[in-house]
Amino acid sequence: MHDKTLAELARGLAAGDFSSRELTSSLLERIKRHDGALNSFITVTGEQALKEADAADALRQKGEAGILSGLPLAYKDIFCTEGVRTSAGSKMLDNFIAPYNATVVEKLRHAGTVSLGKTNMDEFAMGSSNENSYYGPVKNPWNPTLVPGGSSGGSAAAVAAGLVPAALGTDTGGSIRQPAAFCGITGLKPTYGRVSRYGMIAYASSLDQAGPMARTAEDCAMLMNAMAGHDARDSTSVSRHVPDYTQGLDKPLNGLKIGLPVEYFGEGLSPEVETAVREAVRVYESLGAQVIDVSLPHTSMAIPAYYVIAPAEASSNLSRFDGVRFGHRCDDPADLEDLYKRTRAEGFGDEVKRRILIGTHTLSEGFFDAYYRKAQQIRRLIRQDFLDAFTRVDVLMGPAAPTTAFELGAKADPVQMYLQDIYTIAINLAGIPGISVPAGLVDNRPVGLQILGPHFGEAHLLNVAHVYQQATDWHQRRPEIKE
Amino acid sequence: MAIEHANVLRAAHLARLGVSDAQAERYVDDLSRILEMVDRLSEIDTEGVAPLSHPLDATQPLRADEAIEANRRDSFQKIAPATADGLYLVPRVVE
Numbered sequence: 001m002h003d004k005t006l007a008e009l010a011r012g013l014a015a016g017d018f019s020s021r022e023l024t025s026s027l028l029e030r031i032k033r034h035d036g037a038l039n040s041f042i043t044v045t046g047e048q049a050l051k052e053a054d055a056a057d058a059l060r061q062k063g064e065a066g067i068l069s070g071l072p073l074a075y076k077d078i079f080c081t082e083g084v085r086t087s088a089g090s091k092m093l094d095n096f097i098a099p100y101n102a103t104v105v106e107k108l109r110h111a112g113t114v115s116l117g118k119t120n121m122d123e124f125a126m127g128s129s130n131e132n133s134y135y136g137p138v139k140n141p142w143n144p145t146l147v148p149g150g151s152s153g154g155s156a157a158a159v160a161a162g163l164v165p166a167a168l169g170t171d172t173g174g175s176i177r178q179p180a181a182f183c184g185i186t187g188l189k190p191t192y193g194r195v196s197r198y199g200m201i202a203y204a205s206s207l208d209q210a211g212p213m214a215r216t217a218e219d220c221a222m223l224m225n226a227m228a229g230h231d232a233r234d235s236t237s238v239s240r241h242v243p244d245y246t247q248g249l250d251k252p253l254n255g256l257k258i259g260l261p262v263e264y265f266g267e268g269l270s271p272e273v274e275t276a277v278r279e280a281v282r283v284y285e286s287l288g289a290q291v292i293d294v295s296l297p298h299t300s301m302a303i304p305a306y307y308v309i310a311p312a313e314a315s316s317n318l319s320r321f322d323g324v325r326f327g328h329r330c331d332d333p334a335d336l337e338d339l340y341k342r343t344r345a346e347g348f349g350d351e352v353k354r355r356i357l358i359g360t361h362t363l364s365e366g367f368f369d370a371y372y373r374k375a376q377q378i379r380r381l382i383r384q385d386f387l388d389a390f391t392r393v394d395v396l397m398g399p400a401a402p403t404t405a406f407e408l409g410a411k412a413d414p415v416q417m418y419l420q421d422i423y424t425i426a427i428n429l430a431g432i433p434g435i436s437v438p439a440g441l442v443d444n445r446p447v448g449l450q451i452l453g454p455h456f457g458e459a460h461l462l463n464v465a466h467v468y469q470q471a472t473d474w475h476q477r478r479p480e481i482k483e
Numbered sequence: 484m485a486i487e488h489a490n491v492l493r494a495a496h497l498a499r500l501g502v503s504d505a506q507a508e509r510y511v512d513d514l515s516r517i518l519e520m521v522d523r524l525s526e527i528d529t530e531g532v533a534p535l536s537h538p539l540d541a542t543q544p545l546r547a548d549e550a551i552e553a554n555r556r557d558s559f560q561k562i563a564p565a566t567a568d569g570l571y572l573v574p575r576v577v578e
Contacts, residue, residue, distance in 0.1 A: 099558045192538045206537060232551075235544055236537075304521045322499065324573050329564040333574045337499065345501030353500060361486065361494040361514070362521075374524045376534030376537055381527070383535060415516050431538025433492060455539065 001163035003024050003478065005070055008218035009165055009403065011300040013060065016064045018294070020053035020060075020269030022071025026116050027072050031163045035482060038139050040157040042077045042146075043085050052114040054131035057100055060393050068110030068226055074167040079105050079210070080199040088201045089121040089133040089151075090345030092327045100201025101167050103231045104168060104210050105177040111226040120154030123349045124318065125203040127151045129411065130179070132351045136259045137408055140183060141443060141479040142445060146172055146405040151180030155213045156183040161481055166223060167212035170200060173296040173306055174400075174424025177370040177436035181400035181448020183439045184477060186465065187213040191455045192431035193238035195224075196231030204231050204313035205236070207306075207428040216475055217437065217465035224458060243459045256464065259442030263299035265425055269349055270298040270403045276440030277399045282472055284397075284464075292393055301378050302426035303418055304420040308362050308375035308391035314352075315359030320349060354414060383430040390454040395464055399423055400436040423450060433458045437465045438474040446477075484515045 001023055002010065012018055022392045028124030035041050049072065077378040080086050080098035087093045090387050101109065109115070130138040130153025138153040140146035141161035148157040148197025152169030156179035157168050169176040171189035188211045195210045202208060212223035225246060228340035229240040258281065265274060281291060323329040333339035348356070362371035387395060402422055411417040429435045432455055439449035449468075453461045469475045491510045495502035502510065537543075556569060565572035 004495040005569075037498040099555065099562060155576060157495075185493055193541075203504055235546070238539070298527070301524060301527060307517060307521055308524070319498070322566065324571055325559075326562045326564075336574055337575050340499035341501035344499060348500070353502070354510065354517075356498050356500055357491060357494045357502075357510055358514060358517055361490060361518075364494065371521065371524075373534055374529060375521075376536055377529035378524055378527055379538075380535035381529070383538065383540075413516070414513055415520055416519075418520070422516045429538065 002030055005045065005215045006164065006165045006222055007216070010067055020056040020114060021050060022074050022114070022128065024049050024053040027116060027164060033159060035163060037144060038141060038157050038161055040120055040138050040154040041074070041289055042087055042089070042118050042120050045084055045115060048150050049114050049116050054113050056114060066112050068108070069112060072114045072164055073107060074114050074116045074155065074158055074164045075107065075120050076152050076167065076169050077123050078121060078170055078201045080201070081115065081118065081167060084118065086118065086201070087134070088125070089123040089135060090323050090347065090349065090352070092135045094134065094328065096327050099167055100199065103196035103233060105199065107226050114399040119167055122151035123352050124155070124201065124210070124314070125151040125170055125175055126314070126351045126355055128417050129172070129177060130154065131408060132349055134349060137368050140403070140405050141481060145407055146445065147182065147408055149182035149401070150309060150327060151175040152213060153179045156180055156185055157187045157214065158477055159183070159213055161477065166209060166212060166219055169213045169427065170208055170210050171202050171290050172310060174421040175422050175432055175483045176211045176213055176355045177400045177448065178421060182405035182434040182446065184446030184479070185213055185437065186217055186220055186222070186475060187211065188435045188458065188462070189427065189433060190224065190228065190458050193236055194433070194456065194458065196234040198231050198234040198315070201436055204310040205317060206313060207310060208363055209428070210471050211287060215470055217435065218246065218249055220435070221462045222248060227451070233252050233455065240456065245462055246461050248459060251463050252288065253284065253464065253467050256284065256289040256395070257393040258284055258289050258291050258310060259294035259389050259396045260291060261294055261296045261299065261396055261398055263296050264398030268402050268419070268422065269399060271440040272446050273399050273403060276442065277397070277449055280439040280449045280468065281397055283468060286432065287467060288481055294393060294396065295388045296389060296426070298381045298385050299366065299426060302382055302429060303422060304373070305375040305382065306419060306427060307423045308360065308363050308371045309353040309379065311359030312363050312372055313359070315363065318352065318356055319423045333437045341429045352415070354361045370443050379429045380425050386432055395461065396451050396452040400450040404442050404445035404447060427452060431455060433461055435461045435465050437468060438477065441477060486511060486518055
């Protein structure tokens with residue numbers, strides 16, 4: 001059962017081939033057997049999962065099951081889940097039991113899904129390799145000496161290893177698409193505002209977006225149908241019609257205009273990754289698409305702009321972790337300032353501290369205009385590059401990451417690590433949707449093809465990804481895991 | 484713009500983040516390299532370009548000034564480090 005997609009499992013449940021309890025038990029057993037080596041889960045909620053599975057089975061008996069009823073999934077540990085530890089990968093929240101559910105968790109619960117637990121992540125979603133978690137690094141199921149990508153690396157590794165058929169991630173600068181690429185799964189970052197951020201522990205509020213991580217575009221579409229939509233509790237969520245993302249998945253791609261950004265195929269891109277991506281584009285041409293070179297002239301400014309805007313927002317968002325209301329509190333503080341300073345020094349890891357310091361510095365008197373205002377101006381230019389490109393083409397394609405997964409510990413220099421997100425970060429600054437789909441293997445390491453669309457173009461992106469997955473089998477490749 | 488030891492300590496104080504002198508020294512190196520990368524922003528002429536703070540260029544919607552959530556003080560206070568009489572307890576700062 002662990003090899004099947006969500007869609008296949010949904011058909012199996014509907015046909016009575018197995019129950020949700022059988023499916024859930026089998027995956028919980030698999031997590032017990034394999035996750036020690038992967039470290040992809042922070043918390044496994046086995047007992048609760050079985051209760052939810054029984055409830056889904058009972059609903060099915062009564063003929064009231066929906067399409068997602070009884071299907072297991074897992075949540076990145078950044079989504080608040082009532083009564084369950086929600087740590088954001090941080091010592092600061094190691095003892096935090098969320099008192100409510102994030103809106104997406106609530107929606108997926110109502111749709112009948114079964115939560116197996118919370119997946120490992122870079123602390124407060126800050127990282128590109130999943131080495132920044134208080135709970136230790138996640139290993140890539142394709143090769144345990146490799147990183148799974150970050151910051152939703154736990155979700156990506158769990159799906160790739162067949163511990164769970166789908167998981168939720170969040171993407172602030174590429175944190176769904178990059179780990180999806182490194183682990184050989186499909187990950188969608190929706191348009192900013194398409195999915196509620198309520199109950200998602202905030203890193204950079206104008207960039208963070210929740211999205212599905214699964215084996216196929218079809219599975220992502222099924223999850224998006226339950227996740228997307230306006231939420232009155234999130235003032236950044238958009239009130240706009242939500243299409244049925246599973247409709248139109250098979251629409252032929254004749255006449256599709258694909259733009260290849262010249263900046264995405266330059267220095268720094270591994271030749272093997274480039275070959276795989278260009279081969280994928282040739283598949284699209286064989287399916288009737290037309291390829292056009294386009295330019296996104298401000299691409300090289302995306303990482304500098306991001307590393308002003310995201311840390312600035314983080315320094316503000318993370319100010320709430322002060323030892324007063326929840327989370328870690330230092331012992332025997334002398335006074336309030338000592339309480340704040342020592343609590344935060346003890347509770348946050350190195351990367352989080354680095355970003356708080358950068359954010360606070362760039363927002364401080366004398367530096368604000370040179371850094372923050374400038375970065376926000378450049379953000380507009382980056383967004384305009386995409387808007388201009390989408391007047392000429394329907395979608396953009398390129399690599400999701402410049403290389404395949406790298407060795408654990410290989411990138412000690414933070415700036416070198418930041419460059420991993422060169423092809424994903426601009427998308428968050430512009431707020432457009434992007435998807436990464438498996439498109440090759442280099443030395444048994446997955447390559448991700450990134451497909452980008454205009455704002456609210458998720459349904460089309462899923463269609464473009466799905467048709468590719470009907471024509472290729474990269475998404476069916478699985479890492480070898482000794483049973 | 485290079486960052487100096489004093490800048491790191493100032494930022495740490497503003498962020499209420501405990502950083503020792505020795506740690507600040509280490510951050511000077513990391514933060515300098517990050518700011519060196521960020522300084523590339525100055526290569527672009529942004530004269531007359533309006534800053535973009537919301538990726539959809541939208542303004543924040545306002546709602547009526549009405550309480551819409553139930554009072555959940557008890558469940559929220561259950562997870563606090565220390566409370567008394569419905570209040571959060573923090574170390575004494577005024578004798």
